[in-house]
Amino acid sequence: MLTYSAVGLKEMTVAQLQDENRQLELQILALKNERARARARYEETIKKLQATREHLLQIERGVDHFPKDISK
Amino acid sequence: MNIEIWRKKGQLSRLDTEITANREKIQQLTIENNENKQQQRLHVQELQAEIEAAYERIEQKLSEEPHKWTLIKQWIRNNANADPPDFPPLRIGERLLLLGLINARQLNKCLEEQRIHGGRLGDIAVRFGYVDRSQIQDIIDQSFKRLLLGEQLVRAGYLKRDQLEEALRVQQSVGGDIGSILISMNLITPAQLTEALAVQNQTGRLMAYNKQEVMNAKLPEAVAQRFKAIAIRRSVDQCIIAVDALLNDEAIHQLAQIIDTPVTQVLASPWEMELLWDQIYQEEQLHESTEKLKKEQPENSASQTFTFAQIICMIVIGIVIAAALLWNWFYTLVIINVVIQLMYFSMTVTKFIMILYGTKENAQIRFNAKQIQDIDERALPLYTILVPMYKESNVVPQLVHNLDQLDYPKNKLDIRLLIEKDDIEAQEVIQSLHLPSYFQMIIIPEGQPKTKPKACNYGLIRARGKYVVIYDAEDRPDPDQLKKVFLAFQQSPEHTACIQAKLNYFNSRQNLLTKFFTQEYSNWFELLLPGIMQINIPIPLGGTSNHFKTDVLKKLGAWDPYNVTEDADLGIRLYKQNYTTRVVDSRTLEEANSRFMNWIHQRSRWIKGYMQTWLVHMRHPIKLHQELGIKGFWGAQFMLLSSPLLPMLNPIFWSLLVLWYATHAGWITAFFPGIIYYLAAAQLILGNFLFIYTNIAGTYWVVHELYRKKETWLSYGLVRYALLTPIYWAMMSIASIKALWQLIRKPFYWEKTVHGFDQERYDTTKSNSL
Incomplete structure (x- = not known):
């Protein structure tokens, strides 16, 4: 009888631990997703900012090389 | 049975190890995520600062050579449809700066406002009192060149020319608009498409928004549904609406009449709109999905299992059968059997x-x-x-x-x-x-x-x-x-x-x-x-x-x-x-x-x-x-x-x-x-x-x-x-x-x-x- 109870208790503990482990795995997945989302947002922002920076460098060069006499 | 306990023990210790490992992994991931975010934020801030500095440098260079600046201004005014030689295509903020209508500090302030709240840069500059509406309109009328969407994306650096050509070939065989084809081919993101559309149509782009502000500006759901628009900011003199397809002048006029406020539209991607609908009209949509049929066609809704008449009817049938069974149970059961057999x-x-x-x-x-x-x-x-x-x-x-x-x-x-x-x-x-x-x-x-x-x-x-x-x-x-x-x-x-x-x-x-x-x-x-x-x-x-x-x-x-x-x-x-x-x-x-x-x-x-x-x-x-x-x-x-x-x-x-x-x-x-x-x-x-x-x-x-x-x-x-x-x-x-x-x-x-x-x-x- 005692053996049966022990097995029952163990089964319950295993189920609880499995559930806890599953929740932890879900948390890991959520953190990985959060990282991927942040990365995608970051990359898109950086791409846009780099394009703007490049664009402004071209304007700067344009200002530098602008002819002193535009009639030419 | 001892073997069973021993086996479970093994399983328990394995699970314990896994749980400990997972906990550690969570801690490590949390730290890494925070560090990454911090690094990313710093990098973005650095680039933003560089851009702000670049505007200031341009202004500085122009100030140092007033003669050249005058020539540039003249060139821009006299050749409104073209950009100055050796210059990339100028955007509205840059034109304002080069024309000396606003200074670099003001431009950076406008850009920051746009980053936070969205909207068109010209509108922001007018709102801040830096320029007149007529000045902005003049610049737009003179300089705006509507490019094809693909060109716009290539020019913005989001797409390579050969990718655009490939997408155009796909478009020839399957039809549909080029934007959705580029997205389905994973060549651009929905946000990039929306930005290009906004530039192409000379309209604002939905940026970050304040949920509370959007809730305060909320249009009645029927109006929002009719115009497929969500108000994101509303004041006495302006209502900014987010749309994923631009409304025509007539629709804008009708909406302005309904809400009794001038309307400005900003573009959002369908995915951003979905999120907005979900945040702002969730309750209404939930109500519609559960109560619409019940409200409009109650006779067709199963929300009520038995009607009063059906209950009465069942009681009457029950009483009749019970009475018939009492009168003559055998014949009653025979008749029921006959009915069932025929059925x-x-x-x-x-x-x-x-x-x-x-x-x-x-x-x-x-x-x-x-x-x-x-x-x-x-x-x-x-x-x-x-x-x-x-x-x-x-x-x-x-x-x-x-x-x-x-x-x-x-x-x-x-x-x-x-x-x-x-x-x-x-x-x-x-x-x-x-x-x-x-x-x-x-x-x-x-x-x-x-x-x-x-x-x-x-x-x-x-x-x-x-x-x-x-x-x-x-x-x-x-x-x-x-x-x-x-x-x-x-x-x-x-x-x-x-x-x-x-x-x-x-x-x-x-x-x-x-x-x-x-x-x-x-x-x-x-x-x-x-x-x-x-x-x-x-x-x-x-x-x-x-x-x-x-x-x-x-x-x-x-x-x-x-x-x-x-x-x-x-x-x-x-x-x-x-x-x-x-x-x-x-x-x-x-x-x-x-x-x-x-x-x-x-x-x-x-x-x-x-x-x-x-x-x-x-x-x-x-x-x-x-x-x-x-x-x-x-x-x-x-x-x-x-x-x-x-x-x-x-x-x-x-x-x-x-x-x-x-x-x-x-x-x-x-x-x-x-x-x-x-x-x-x-x-x-x-x-x-x-x-x-x-x-x-x-x-x-x-x-x-x-x-x-x-x-x-x-x-x-x-x-x-x-x-x-x-x-x-x-x-x-x-x-x-x-x-x-x-x-x-x-x-x-x-x-x-x-x-x-x-x-x-x-x-x-x-x-x-x-």
Whole structure:
């Protein structure tokens, strides 16, 4: 009888631990997703900012090389 | 037993180790994420500072050479349609700076405001009082050159020229706008497209917004729905609205009149709009998805199981039967038996007739491979696919694979994965898959009833497709199904509102239960349903793979969220409104229930739903008769009553048969007087034979057809199991009694069917129906 109870208790503990482990795995997945989302947002922002920076460098060069006499 | 404990101990210690490792991993990931975010934020800030500095440097250079600056100003003013030599195309802020209308500090302030709240830079500069509206307008009028969208994206650096050319080639063959093609090819992001569209159309772009501010600016839902616009900021002199397709001047004028404020629109991507709708109008949309049918067509809603009149009617019938039993119980039971025998007989004959009709070649709409190949893909419309699911994250990867197999231009797909709010696991799994943009996850808010039709209604509210179809998470539709349905709609009369594809099971070989289930579905979808279509009586639709015209479906009030077989109910409502349903020769393979209790849950829900549907539509039998006509009325009675009634009555007559063979009791014979005896005997022998025979025929029909097409996922060996069908009937009887009990106790309770027990073993996704 005692053996049966022990097995029952163990089964319950295993189920609880499995559930806890599953929740932890879900948390890991959520953190990985959060990282991927942040990365995608970051990359898109950086791409846009780099394009703007490049664009402004071209304007700067344009200002530098602008002819002193535009009639030419 | 000690070995058992020892084994469990081993398992426990393994689990403990895993849990500890996972906890550590979470800690590590949290730290890493925070560090990454911090680094990313710093990098973004650095670049922003560089850009701010660049504007200041430009201003500095110009100030240092006033003569050159004057020349640049002159050049810009005199050559308004061209940019200065060696300059890239100038944007409005840069023109303002170079013309000396604003200084670098002011420009940076405007850009910061735009970053935070969105809107057009020119409008912001005017609002801050840096420039006049007329100055901005002059610059826009002189300098604005509308570029083609692709050019705009190339110029912005989001797209390479060869990628654009490739997308243009795709556009020539499949049609549709270039933006959606680029997104479907994963060449640009929806945000980049929206930004390019905003520049192209000289309008603002939705940036970050304050939810509270948006809530305060909220338009009435009907107005928002009508204009497909959400107000994000509202003051006395301006209302900024977010749209995913720009409104024309007339619409803007109408909206301004309604809200009595000038309107400015900013562009948002469809995905951003979806998020906004969800945040701002969630309550209204939830209400619409649960209460619309109930409010607009209360007579068609199952929100009330029994009406007062039905309760009275049942009480009266009960009293009459009780009184008759008291008066003469024997004759009363004989009369009841006579009625039941006549009903059995009529149902058997009707089913036989339906099956005969179902065997006709034209009972299903059929297309050959050439007809499918000849479709001009440019003519294909946008197609919405709704996939409601709950706690089925294990089948999501397979689902995505199955839907990706569909032979349909991806830029014309609007796939909506409908996930319940508390199903966090599915949400995370879907996010981790980084799905293409034509997949969209819609979170269904909490609220009762928590049913599949409610989720579908929620997903339908902003469905963009001309046609809409439902698939379950484990479904494997034939790759050419959408194209076949498109052709079927083209060739059908205008009042055809629904095309039903046939359902069958990919795991028939798994066990006896899946074999029974496959036989039943083969019979139902291959013979019976096409037969019903031929006779033209109401068709109880299958749970998935029913393709609708979206506008008709919305007009009908969509699915009844209180009905647990919303598909069968919708079939009756379509018929009431004189719409027809047709069956197309295309299959969707599903997973047959392989576990007894799981099967009982599912089947009892179906039977309960048929009872619900019958009760709903029989609230006013005379009116229903007028609406459906005599054929439709009796057809509906047959379809809706046979499923729950026969399995409930069968055990009584099986018991009588066993009892008679055991005892030869005279009172049993007495219940079957005269012709009723012969009728019952014919039922017993011919009726049962017919039911078994149609199972054999249906199964053979499908297997034979598949073999002709060189598909072997069903085998001829399945046919012989039809001889064991009576076992399946007994199971149906158990389910029907449970259904009746649940109809009284928990009418709206949606008993969940668990899927995904045996997905990988039965991979049929590589076969094509043609």
